[in-house]
Amino acid sequence: MKKLMAFAALATLVGFLGILGFRVPTLDLVMVLVLTLGLAGYDMVTSAKRDSE
Template sequence: MDRLMATLAFLVLLGFLGILGYFVPSPDLLGVIALTLGLAGFDMLRSAWRKKD
């Protein structure tokens, strides 16, 4: 269930930032969007897909 919710939340973030990047294609903004998605994806993979003790 945690993996499903984490994936859904990431997809919502991806959709929101994708729309923002599409309508405001500034190079600086696209860099911030890429950094944000990279950090959020890394955090999602580290927290939702790690082995529980």
């Protein structure tokens, strides 16, 4: 259940930031969005691995 909620939260974040990135497509903003989503994805993956051990 925790993994499902984490995936739903990440999907919501991707949706929100995706809209922002498409509406204001400046290079620096898109770079920050990609970095933010990368860190959030990394956190989700490492947290999921830690819960299964």
